[in-house]
Amino acid sequence: MSARRPLTVLITGSDGQLGQALRLRAAEARVAGLHWLPAPRRELDITDAAAVARWLDANPVGAVINTAAYTAVDRAETEPELAARVNAQGPRVLADACRARGIRLLQISTDYVFDGRKGAAYAETDVPNPLGVYGRTKLAGERAALSAPGAMVLRTGWVFSQFGHNFLKTMLRLGAERERLSVVADQIGGPTHAPAIAGALLRMLAPLAAGGTTPGGIYHYGGAPAVTWCEFAAAIFAAAGAQGLLARAPVLEPITAAAYGAAALRPADARLDCTKLAGLIGPLENDWRAGLAAALAALGRGSEAAPPDQTLASS
């Protein structure tokens, strides 16, 4: 019996937070029959149709995970064209290229497509109603991606890790600088560990590598238990203190989102119901407290970037 060839998976935006988390799990992906082909922005701009075509024609790509995005939620309010170009037009380019070649597209999206007024965790069947430019452009990107046959959209939220820019790293920096810190306490969501999202993506694609199927459509993957930003900050300071990464925790002052006054409105309750995904891939590794401990341990080791040899490791 001959061994099945690995499924080559193009990872766009591979120097971003989730891209690096995927690269971290390259060895596990190989065991699952998946060969990551990372494409950082400097090598592949997803809005450039000719460049996308070149990559897909030069490599035996079976699936694309699009992690590339314009993620500056507040800045998007003053740069709507740029946000739309990356978040909506980019997935359109990828969807057209994937449709033409029979390639599966897995688009990453966000809880910010919802308005947060449901009062319960959002299911995939709930109607989106984004409050800001970022959410609107990401929703347009979802719709563009889903025009490719079998495309999947994975919505997530409040992503953190040792990689890139995120709330965890901002809190560690500000916590070391300041004695008091005001943090929003009237928005609730699920902090999500980027390497755990990578694990879920790996499990979504593994059946394809084994010659099976994974149904297309929208899936939700958010961290649990749900907390406010202020509660998350408190947990970060407690865990960082316990791991010796912070000499002294600042005094936390809970404030409202209105008082904080960010440029973009955000959903007050962004919880995601992940039942559908658990039905597809089995029990979810989505307890953010385990992810927080792992991220802090990585930061303690000084591991703030995925090693380059894992990027290019061949299977």
Ligand SMILES: NC(=O)c1ccc[n+]([C@@H]2O[C@H](COP(=O)([O-])OP(=O)(O)OC[C@H]3O[C@@H](n4cnc5c(N)ncnc54)[C@H](OP(=O)(O)O)[C@@H]3O)[C@@H](O)[C@H]2O)c1
């Ligand atoms: N971070 C969160 O809290 C969060 C929450 C919900 C959903 N998401 C979604 O999760 C996905 C991954 O987010 P992330 O946290 O990994 O974001 P990130 O760290 O900002 O990474 C995004 C990557 O995309 C790259 N990029 C931007 N424009 C591009 C283009 N035209 N072509 C190719 N690459 C481009 C960026 O490059 P540059 O750095 O050079 O611009 C960056 O490397 C995104 O779809 C995001 O919308 C994130």
